[in-house]
Amino acid sequence: MRELTVGPDTVVLGIETSCDETAAAIVMGGTDIVSSVVSSQIDLHAEFGGVVPEIASRAHLEMLNPVVARAIVEAGVDESRIDAIACTIGPGLIGALLVGVSGAKAYSLAWDVPFVGVNHLEAHLYSALLEDPSLELPLVVLLVSGGHTMLVEMRDHGAYRLLGQTIDDAAGEAFDKVARFLGLGYPGGPAIDAVALHGDPEAIRFPRAVPEGLDFSFSGLKTAVVNYVRAHPDVSSADVAASFQAAVVDVLVTKARRAAREIGATGIALGGGVAANSLLREELLGACAEDGIRGFLPSRAMCTDNAAMIASCGWYRLRSDGATPLDVGALPNLRLPLLAS
Amino acid sequence: MGGALGAPRGGDGGVAMLILGIETATDQVGVALSAGGAVVASFEVARGRRHAETLAPAIEFVCRQAEVRLDELAVVAVDVGPGLFTGMRVGLATATSLAQALRIPMIGRSSLDLLAFPCRHADRVVVPVIDARKGEVFWAMYRQVPGGVQRVVEPTVGSVDDLVADLLARSEEVLLVGDGADRYLEEIQQGYRCESIDGARPSAVPLVQLAHAQALREDWVNPREIEPIYLRPPDAQISWVTRRERP
The missing domain is CATH 3.30.420.40 (ATPase, nucleotide binding domain)
Known part of the structure; x- marks a missing residue:
């Protein structure tokens, strides 16, 4: 795998499939959102009054590749510019998470770039910073x-x-x-x-x-x-x-x-x-x-589930902890990593 | 990305065509690599059901051991089911994303094809049976033809009784194979006299063998055309349909 120094030019492809949105985004330097695409499944679940896990998983599989392709096209960058793949590994619905995690690892292998697993809750904390880095x-x-x-x-x-x-x-x-x-x-x-x-x-x-x-x-x-x-x-x-x-x-x-x-x-x-x-x-x-x-x-758009916050959080995680090994699975009950207080 | 598929690498006879096969439809997870039709590396784990944890490192391992870089691949082949939904999707999402990123075509094969193909030298109709959980099985039927097998009954899902009824209706000598056959053999044999091969699982090795023959005919598809074979609507949809249909 290529050596990677995480900096302001580092381009991260983020992928999010933890619940009922299939999302992909390209973020540069941790805070510059170059593209952010969300395919919502709300209509598929509306008649049931809640998210149906098997329906969600099937829809994620159908939408994952098109959503990633669109995020890259909208960003107007060549995919060879992508330096790392960040993806939600939990918490969320196991079957839904696995679609994104599997796809993300495949992109990482194919493009020979690091994979970084992201905690969805931690990513939500980054959504505010993403829009206002002066915080x-x-x-x-x-x-x-x-x-x-x-x-x-x-x-x-x-x-x-x-x-x-x-x-x-x-x-x-x-x-x-x-x-x-x-x-x-x-x-x-x-x-x-x-x-x-x-x-x-x-x-x-x-x-x-x-x-x-x-x-x-x-x-x-x-x-x-x-x-x-x-x-x-x-x-x-x-x-x-x-x-x-x-x-x-x-x-x-x-x-x-x-x-x-x-x-x-x-x-x-x-x-x-x-x-x-x-x-x-x-x-x-x-x-x-x-x-x-x-x-x-x-x-x-940044409050609800999206992949820009995943890519952003992935950039910070990659900078501090490095890549995540490819043998990580989906962690449906993952909790926020906390300081011992 | 999303553009026309490039000319498959190694298809011109100069270099052996490389095909990566990915199989995750049952509790087994497998990867195989073929070069010019010969299997040059394979990796399989049949215990633990850790598909997502195992698959990507297995692809890395197989390619490294065979000294193949992913960007040298010509085709990605994948088992499209039927099988266990969550496991199937791990293989499908991995395979389609690889093919999309590498801009190469794909070949999808049914898990039932993968069980039948190794029985191509048997002297009777081959009936692969995969455990579908909830008391049901997936099955299809195949007849031997020169060089392989030909499907004569399309993939179906039903109870073990439904399978027995299908066997009785055809009254041919059959050979059962697959984890559904292993699990329900006694029940099936009570309704229909037949033999089985024990312990067989759909494998990535017959997948790349079948895919190679297909690739020579350029019988491949774009990654977005790969369709999983579920054979069963999602659970919630079933209960909704029954509720509506009730008077």
Whole structure:
């Protein structure tokens, strides 16, 4: 394999297939997004109200090569310019991950360039830095998606501390479940976000569960919504959606603020699919302004699953740890690598 | 990338045509390399089901031992199933990505072909049977022809009873082969008298042998035309269809 010095000219092809998006991107020097292509499977899963693993895996296999080809064409670079292949190795759906990992290793072999396995959660932490390299560490990242809700202290590249996390449902999961219950469709996040615009967020005062420290809990809120709607069958769905969303955002922002204060962070960055929620974005910016710290909101495209963040994170990992051996498999339960605190 | 396929390397008779074969349809994972039709290297592991961990290092190993660089390959051949979905996709994603990156054509063969071909000298109809889990098997039937075998019954999925019914309907002397035959031999023999070859798995060696003959006829495809043979809709789709069809 060629010797590689990781620097500002290093071109990384990123590949992401951990859930229901097949994505590929070309990123130079860790932060310069040259191309980013995402093929979403939302329509394939919508009728089931959730991601069906076997359907996801089949679609990834079908889309992987075309998506990679398009990322290269859109980047306008010759594939001989690609210096390394970064790919999500976990966490995620095992069958879905394996398609990307297998393809990525094959590209690495064929082009004789290093392969680097990327932790999907760690990549989400990079989505903010990717769009604003001027962000200074330490940073609090509020990572909210369908599978995760966590507050992470990003102390340095590769040095993270978990400040708090959900003790039951993830925030995105609560959005999906409440949306399904209200008959608003799938995925729940955008559905609730849209309907809530027409509702009164103060119509119903749903409980804000505040577990110890910086942890979260959303399962009680979901139950409260269901009980309320059963007791008041004529209530407007818009009011329920708006009040539910207000409760979730309230808890997320309150704890993120407290986390930033506790560690003396320079700012708070959002990451994960729920970071596309408009109320969360608005409230977080307001809170940061009040506290005199930076609030950073990655673009909606960068919040949801994409391969640019994989390529970016891969660049940093390659620089610090080198290539990943080709005998690594997919790691569906991979966790964020944390500092011993 | 995405452009027309280049002229396959080594197809002009000057150099032996190199074909890499990748096979991951059952619990076995295998890689083989042929040069001018002769198998020059192969690697197989039948235990552990660590397809994703094993395959890429196996490709590296086989090529290094045979002193072949990947960019010298003319064709990538792959087992397209039927078999275990997750394992199959490891081989398929690896093979199509290799071919795409190297800009070379591909040849896809069914796992059932790979089980039947080594039985080309048998004196009866060959019935490869692959374990499909959930009490079902994949099978097809082949007859010997000069130089190989010819498929006479297309790949099918069904219960062991369905297989026995198919055998009874044809009432020919058959030879069973494959992990489905190993697992359900007693059950099958209770319904139909037949013999089996024990312990055979679809292998990358017959894959490159079959692919070489095909490559000589330039009977290959673009990587994007390679289609997996699943024979079964995804699980969730099945339950949705039944729910809708219920009155």
